[in-house]
Amino acid sequence: MRELRYNPLTGQWIMVSAVRKNRPWRPRNFCPFCPGSEETGYGWEVLLLPNRFPMLSFDAPKPKNEDFYKKARAMGQCSVIVETPKHELRDLDELPREQMVKIVRMWIKITETLKENRNVAYLAIFRNKGEEIGVSLKHPHGQLYALPYIPLKVRLKIENSRRYYKRTGECIFCRIIKEEEKNGERTIYENDNFIVFMPFFASWPFEVHIYPKRHIQYLTDLKVNEIEDLAEVIQVTTATLNAVLDRQMPYAMMIFQAPFKGNYPFYHLHIEFYPILRDNGKVKYTAGIELGTWEFTYDGIPEENARKLKEACKKVSQRMSLKGKCI
Template sequence: MRELRYNPLTGQWIMVSAVRKKRPWRPKNFCPFCPGGEETGFGWEVLLLPNKFPMLDFKAEKPQNEDFYKKARAIGQCSVIVETPEHNLKDLDELSLEQMVKVVELWKNVTMELKDNPHVAYLAIFRNKGEEIGVSLTHPHGQLYALPFIPLKARLKIENSRKHYRRFGECLFCRILREEMQSERAIYENGSFMLFMPFFANWPFEIHIYPKKHVQWLTQLNSEEIEDLADILRVATATLNALFERQMPYVMNVYQAPFKGHYDFYHLHIEFYPMLRDRNKLKYAAGIELGTWEFTYDGVQEENAQKLREACKKILERVEAKGRCFRV
């Protein structure tokens, strides 16, 4: 059984899939993402695979609606992005720049392919890292969901961006970028992108990546900008992993504009939500966060940004970064 269920209280669609219960948990003797497997074969550098336990499927059947509650087809695509043939790499910062470019190019190409699909309203590209997040397979990989609706968080960002543009005649993200470049929260920049902790960070070491050029989709980036994005992603993950001298569990999301409609006021961006507030202390989304969707911040953003700057400075030479860390 696979379907979408509508929550009339929040305006959200809930993805329901019974097949998800069958997902394996960290198999010890076999990795389905390694070269030579039934799905993978040999001779590849990055790979897009269908998720074997998807929430969405273009062949999903139409569910029968109830008298009051609304259902819809769970139509769409769930895919796995295998980022390297090498099984034992821990994070994106251990990929070479050339390999990371191939990953970003795959993101761009799949965006181009799905953008014209009439069933896809929004493409969510994301990455989960760490057992604390519930990652079931350790081979380096990301995921994508091609959704038939625009998710609530994206809708809120779009609406606030639209309001700001109508009032001030400027992109809200471009304004945030100007503010953060002059702040204590700026961490790293290269020719095309900037890494910073936002003034309004929710998670203790939350970081964002903004392109300096006003674009809505990955498809609008040229080859130099793709390489700069690959560079800053390696720097961002290396910085997080150097912060407490251990692998940082996190969730990463790529936010592009929806595929249907006009969004000239919107701006491509990437957000990381790291799960640690100290070396061995997790930041839990607990009562106030889950109950109200309003976050409390354990500390001061500027103080934690300073720690990230210090961590960033340590890793620049190792990752052969193209840009510069903001002064500690």
């Protein structure tokens, strides 16, 4: 069974898939993403594979609706982006820069292809890292969900962005960039085309956002020099997160683009990292208040953790060839 179930209280769709419970958990003697497996073969650098245990599928059956509750076809695509043939690498900062550029180009190619699919309303490209975050396979990889609807969080961002634009004539993301550059207290790194900072409104202890300085909506809008600069800031960000507590940081990363259906000139491409450690060996759990109300608590002061990230960035910059600068 694979279907979408609508929550009338929140306006959300819940993805239901019976095949998901069959996913392998960290197999020790076999990796399906390594070169030479049945799925991968040889001679590749970055590989897009269908998820063998998908929540969504373009051939999903049409469910039968009930009298009150609403269901819909789990229409869409779930894929895995295998980022390197090398199994032992721990994070994106350990890749050669040219390999990171190839990953960004894969993100762009995926976006370009799925924008043409009339069944896709929104593309979520994301990355999970670490056993604490629930990653079932260690081989470096990201994922994509091509959704037939716009997720609630994205809808809220769009609504608030549209409201601010109507009131001021300004993109709210561009305004945030100006505020962070003016303040400087939370800015971690920047190059010619991107800025990395801890947001004023951070929910996670070491939360980091990446904004392009140019006002664009999609990865497909990136120019050649911007692709290279995005590859750099992704690597600087992951290196900084891994250095701030002197251990590999478990995190989730999400790329936010504009939806594919509709016109969103007021929206702005951005990337968010949600690291789940608040200290070495201490996880920031989402418990009662967060799960019950979706309202986050922040233990400490964001600017204090931003200073720790700044110091970590300066430390990793000494071993990385960078075009930009740690702030």
